[in-house]
Amino acid sequence: xxxxxxxxxxxxxxxxxxxxxxxxxxxxxxxxxxxxxxxxxxxxxxxxxxxxxxxxxxxxxxxxxxxxxxxxxxxxxxxxxxxxxxxxxxxxxxxxxxxxxxxxxxxxxxxxxxxxxxxxxxxxxxxxxxxxxxxxxxxxxxxxxxxxxxxxxxxxxxxxxxxxxxxxxxxxxxxxxxxxxxxxxxxxxxxxxxxxxxxxxxxxxxxxxxxxxxxxxxxxxxxxxxxxxxxxxxxxxxxxxxxxxxxxxxxxxxxxxxxxxxxxxxxxxxxxxxxxxxxxxxxxxxxxxxxxxxxxxxxxxxxxxxxxxxxxxxxxxxxxxxxxxxxxxxxxxxxxxxxxxxxxxxxxxxxxxxxxxxxxxxxxxxxxxxxxxxxxxxxxxxxxxxxxxxxxxxxxxxxxxxxxxxxxxxx
Amino acid sequence: xxxxxxxxxxxxxxxxxxxxxxxxxxxxxxxxxxxxxxxxxxxxxxxxxxxxxxxxxxxxxxxxxxxxxxxxxxxxxxxxxxxxxxxxxxxxxxxxxxxxxxxxxxxxxxxxxxxxxxxxxxxxxxxxxxxxxxxxxxxxxxxxxxxxxxxxxxxxxxxxxxxxxxxxxxxxxxxxxxxxxxxxxxxxxxxxxxxxxxxxxxxxxxxxxxxxxxxxxxxxxxxxxxxxxxxxxxxxxxxxxxxxxxxxxxxxxxxxxxxxxxxxxxxxxxxxxxxxxxxxxxxxxxxxxxxxxxxxxxxxxxxxxxxxxxxxxxxxxxxxxxxxxxxxxxxxxxxxxxxxxx
Numbered sequence: 001x002x003x004x005x006x007x008x009x010x011x012x013x014x015x016x017x018x019x020x021x022x023x024x025x026x027x028x029x030x031x032x033x034x035x036x037x038x039x040x041x042x043x044x045x046x047x048x049x050x051x052x053x054x055x056x057x058x059x060x061x062x063x064x065x066x067x068x069x070x071x072x073x074x075x076x077x078x079x080x081x082x083x084x085x086x087x088x089x090x091x092x093x094x095x096x097x098x099x100x101x102x103x104x105x106x107x108x109x110x111x112x113x114x115x116x117x118x119x120x121x122x123x124x125x126x127x128x129x130x131x132x133x134x135x136x137x138x139x140x141x142x143x144x145x146x147x148x149x150x151x152x153x154x155x156x157x158x159x160x161x162x163x164x165x166x167x168x169x170x171x172x173x174x175x176x177x178x179x180x181x182x183x184x185x186x187x188x189x190x191x192x193x194x195x196x197x198x199x200x201x202x203x204x205x206x207x208x209x210x211x212x213x214x215x216x217x218x219x220x221x222x223x224x225x226x227x228x229x230x231x232x233x234x235x236x237x238x239x240x241x242x243x244x245x246x247x248x249x250x251x252x253x254x255x256x257x258x259x260x261x262x263x264x265x266x267x268x269x270x271x272x273x274x275x276x277x278x279x280x281x282x283x284x285x286x287x288x289x290x291x292x293x294x295x296x297x298x299x300x301x302x303x304x305x306x307x308x309x310x311x312x313x314x315x316x317x318x319x320x321x322x323x324x325x326x327x328x329x330x331x332x333x334x335x336x337x338x339x340x341x342x343x344x345x346x347x348x349x350x351x352x353x354x355x356x357x358x359x360x361x362x363x364x365x366x367x368x369x370x371x372x373x374x375x376x377x378x379x380x381x382x383x384x385x386x387x388x389x390x391x392x393x394x395x396x397x398x399x400x401x402x403x404x405x406x407x408x409x410x411x
Numbered sequence: 412x413x414x415x416x417x418x419x420x421x422x423x424x425x426x427x428x429x430x431x432x433x434x435x436x437x438x439x440x441x442x443x444x445x446x447x448x449x450x451x452x453x454x455x456x457x458x459x460x461x462x463x464x465x466x467x468x469x470x471x472x473x474x475x476x477x478x479x480x481x482x483x484x485x486x487x488x489x490x491x492x493x494x495x496x497x498x499x500x501x502x503x504x505x506x507x508x509x510x511x512x513x514x515x516x517x518x519x520x521x522x523x524x525x526x527x528x529x530x531x532x533x534x535x536x537x538x539x540x541x542x543x544x545x546x547x548x549x550x551x552x553x554x555x556x557x558x559x560x561x562x563x564x565x566x567x568x569x570x571x572x573x574x575x576x577x578x579x580x581x582x583x584x585x586x587x588x589x590x591x592x593x594x595x596x597x598x599x600x601x602x603x604x605x606x607x608x609x610x611x612x613x614x615x616x617x618x619x620x621x622x623x624x625x626x627x628x629x630x631x632x633x634x635x636x637x638x639x640x641x642x643x644x645x646x647x648x649x650x651x652x653x654x655x656x657x658x659x660x661x662x663x664x665x666x667x668x669x670x671x672x673x674x675x676x677x678x679x680x681x682x683x684x685x686x687x688x689x690x691x692x693x694x695x696x697x698x699x700x701x702x703x704x705x706x707x708x709x710x711x712x713x714x715x716x717x718x719x720x721x722x723x724x725x726x727x728x729x730x731x732x733x734x735x736x737x738x739x740x741x742x743x744x745x746x747x748x749x750x751x752x753x
Contacts, residue, residue, distance in 0.1 A: 038430050038734050043462025043535035051429055058436045065440065070448045077444035077456055085460045088437060095440075 045086045057092040064099045191231060194223040198238055205245050213246050261304065268306055277390050278307040285386045286314055292384040295323045298377055300369055300389035300406075302329035305344040307390070309351055316355040324358035328377055333365045341365065369396055369406045423647045426698065426726055428736045434536075435730045439648050442529065446656050452528060452561050462535040468502045470494030474542040477504050478533075484574045487556040489532040491545045506584045510551060515588040517550040517596055517622070517751050520579055520610075522557060522572060524601030526630060526657040532556040536733050540600075543735070547744045548751050550596075553579055557606065561660035565672050568602070568661075572610040576619060596623045596751060597689070600732070602661075604629025608675060608708075615686045624691040625747055628699050628729055629708065632658060633674035634667055637703035647698040647728040654701070674704075676711030683715040690718035692750045694743060697725035722746050 039046045046054055065073060080098040085091050197220050204213035217239055224235035244250065268274050289295045295315075299307070308327065315322040327348065334340040341363030352359030366372055369392065379385060396403045424432050441460050445453045466476040466489055476491045492510075494501060510516040521544070523530050523537040530537060532554040541552045557571035576595065579585055585593045597607040597614075604626035614621045632654060644651045655668075662670050671679045691712060695705045712719040724731070727739040734740070 036430065038736060039434070041535070041539050042434065042733065043464060044434075046433070051433065055424075055429060055433055055436075058433060058440065061440055062436070065443060073444050074447045074453065077453055082456070082459060086462060088433070092437075095444075 039088075043086060044088050045084075046088050050089055054089050054092065057089065057096065061092055061096050061099070064096055068099055190223055190226045194220065194227060194231070194235055197223060198235065198242075201239075201242050205242060210246055213242065217242050217246060264304060268304075274306075274390070278310070281388055281390060282307065282311045282314065285311060285388070286318075288386055289315070289323060289384055291320075293323045294326075294380075294383040296326040296328065296379065296383045296385045298328045298330070298385065298387045300330050300387065301392045302331040302341060302344065302363070305329065305348055307388070308348050312348070312352055312357050312359070313355060316357050322355075322357040324360070325352065326360045326362075326383065328362045328364060330364045330366055330369070330372065332367060339363070369393070372406070423698075423728065426647075427728055427731070428734070430736055431728075431731065431734050434733060435648050435728070438529075438730075442653075446653070450561060450656070450659055452660065454562065457529060461530065463531065463533045464535045464538045465533065468504055470501055472542070472546070474545045475501070475504075476538070476542070481574070481578050484571070484578075486571055486574055486578070487532065488575060488578070489538070489541070489554045489556070491541045491552040491554070493545055493549065493551075506582075509584060509586040509591060511587045512591070513589065515594055517548060517594045518579055518585050519544060519548065519550050519552045519596045519598050519625075519751075520572075520576055521552050521554045522568075522597075522599035522603030522606040522610075523554060524599065524603045524627075524630075525559070526654075527560045527568060527602040527605075527661040528657060529559075540732065543744070544598075544747070548748050550751065551585060553585075560657075564660070564664075565662055565670075568606050569609045569613070569672075572597075572606045573613050576610055576614060576621070580619060595621055596625065597621055598625035598627070598747075599629070600627035601729070602630045602657075603627075605631060605672070609672065611689055612681065612683070612686070615683075615688045618687075621689040623689050623750060625750065626691060626693045626705075626708075627732065627743075628694060628696050628701065629705060630657075631673065631675060631701065631704040631708055632668050633677050633704065634669045639703040640700045643698060643700035647700070649700055649729060651700065675708060676714075680711075683712070683717055686715070686717075688712075688715075688717045690720075690750075692720050692722065692746065694722045694724065694746070696727035696729055696731060696739075697723060698728040720746075720750070 034048065036046050036048045036051065068076070076095075076098050080094060082091065083094065197216050201213050201216035201220060204210070204216060220235065220239040220242070224232055224239055227235060285297065297308075297311075299305075301307075312325065315325060327345070329341050329345060331341050345361035345363050349359050349361055362378075364372075364376065369389075377385075393403060393406065396406060423436075427435070445457050445460075447453065466478045468475050468477050473494050474491055475494050476489055478487060478489050480487050521537075521541055523532060523534065525534075532538075533556070537554060541554050544550065544552050553575065555572060555575040557575075558567040560568075576597070579595055580593050582593070587594060597611055599605070599607040607624050607626055608629065611621050611624050613619075636651070640651050640654075643649075658668050658673055662668070662672060668674060669677050669679055671677070671681055674680060691709075693705060693709050693712075695702050695709075699705070706721070709719055709721045722743070724739045724742065727737075731737060731739045732743055
């Protein structure tokens with residue numbers, strides 16, 4: 001079953017041995033979530049999905065070792081703290097970090113050598129993509145210590161991802177006194193670190209590993225401020241969003257509707273993202289409605305109904321004529337006395353009349369999308385239904401289980 | 412220098428499965444850090460990094476193991492046996508009766524590799540390998556934890572090997588077959604292969620029966636640089652200078668590589684003419700830089716009229732038998748099985 005999945009270059013010879021093929025199948029059954037069995041038997045803890053990464057680290061270590069003298073190598077081996085040799089990935093990482101400290105130091109004189117090695121281990125282990133921190137291994141440092149005090153900041157190339165040939169220029173910041181942290185300046189390296197930390201943090205959040213995510217998000221804050229301009233802003237917002245997810249600080253429902261309506265209009269005009277989202281959604285809806293005569297759109301993101309004029313026009317112009325079109329618009333309760341949803345519906349109805357599209361509208365007020373259930377929508381027989389939701393579902397993250405419910409209602 | 416490292420990494424990566432490449436490269440790098448230029452060795456760190464497993468009297472995949480210390484020599488041997496069908500007997504090791512009264516059960520005395528310096532009988536890679544041997548060859552395997560260099564030089568490893576062989580012969584519970592005797596074989600990889608040879612020589616001299624020798628890319632060498640050493644230096648995980656270090660650590664101080672322990676059929680070698688030497692299966696990996704010495708060994712045996720079969724695995728690197736993910740492994744298992752059965 002999985003035979004085809006195997007990358008042929010991994011196997012050295014094309015075997016005709018029938019006994020070998022069975023063993024091959026066993027050994028190449030990738031349990032991506034788990035430890036590679038072949039390694040496990042030999043006492044190593046390597047995840048199948050990390051295999052390529054580990055291989056890369058080995059090559060890296062070899063290269064770094066090549067530039068260190070044998071004396072230095074043995075010295076390093078003695079001086080480094082070896083945590084868990086079974087965990088190949090992190091052991092390799094610690095050796096690589098350790099080695100990067102070696103050339104710059106006069107090993108006999110520096111009292112920081114010990115701590116710097118440990119610091120770099122922490123640094124790289126926290127920032128490493130796989131981020132399976134061995135719980136017994138890393139002493140939990142307060143975040144500020146991690147960042148500026150590192151004597152040697154080598155960006156350990158984040159493997160498996162993108163930046164393959166990272167220039168390994170060591171940044172060297174040696175504190176004058178042990179208490180005075182020194183600020184890092186090299187922004188290029190930090191920029192990349194920032195991106196990777198953000199990604200790693202997001203991943204951690206997705207995997208619900210909130211402890212790790214929390215540690216990472218603290219780092220992001222520091223890294224973000226070292227960046228100039230746009231990068232800084234984006235990173236800060238991203239970080240804030242992640243922090244809100246982690247600490248579950250969800251914003252309460254927003255403000256005055258008239259103001260937001262105005263803002264919405266301006267945003268719609270100025271920024272292409274929303275328009276593009278509407279455009280793409282409409283395309284999808286058009287395709288889904290091809291050949292259908294009775295169609296019904298349920299819009300979770302009604303707001304101003306800015307998406308629908310374009311769709312109505314497209315439907316009016318389609319070969320074979322327009323279908324009869326029903327729109328159910330869902331929105332939050334309005335803060336003033338006006339029935340905002342009805343008004344939008346009216347405007348769309350007027351437009352529909354001018355272009356001869358049979359139009360029916362219903363407005364629905366709901367505090368949260370999760371309050372809805374399928375029976376409310378009055379789905380009629382013979383009609384094709386499309387559910388539209390633009391930039392709305394994420395707001396449901398605040399309520400556990402809300403997204404699942406809404407998706408279920410949708411289906 | 413860095414550039415050539417890259418080339419080498421790519422070459423070796425192409426011929427072995429990724430797991431194997433990672434495993435052996437990892438050893439290579441770790442060992443680089445453990446050897447010191449002055450000839451000393453970071454023993455503590457070596458033991459710490461070495462993945463070890465305890466013996467297990469409960470069968471796993473049909474094989475169980477237990478450790479025995481021979482009080483006379485304070486030698487530790489790990490014994491691997493196939494589990495019987497009777498589940499209630501699992502965990503209880505019966506050491507009174509012979510292995511079988513009807514069938515012949517071969518006993519393989521196994522010497523692990525590690526260039527005389529690394530690994531132990533309880534290293535995970537060797538524990539696993541021995542278990543596989545039990546299943547494949549339907550044999551009992553006794554893995555010898557011989558003393559290693561540089562703390563214990565020549566001839567300690569050979570002495571321990573000899574002691575183990577005698578110990579095996581003297582165990583009533585390792586006997587089998589209608590003749591009720593111990594059907595002993597010697598086997599080893601790398602330095603273990605070298606030990607197997609020397610123990611076999613002594614056994615032949617002193618009339619102790621060894622039914623066969625299995626040498627898996629055995630460690631032989633000499634002062635001369637052979638063609639394969641030059642051609643393959645540094646290409647497939649091994650560098651000549653590393654090999655030199657290990658010989659310096661094993662051979663008596665001041666000796667060179669033409670010492671008969673290392674260069675068995677060289678200028679100082681011992682003739683096997685007329686000796687009742689066991690038949691040999693010599694496995695040579697085509698990408699091992701020592702192959703010229705190993706092939707020379709095979710020729711030497713033939714020259715002395717000894718029975719030898721050569722299994723030459725053209726595309727194999729050292730350590731191909733640690734993981735069952737390649738054809739060489741299966742080929743090897745089949746050959747060993749046939750060798751012992753015949």
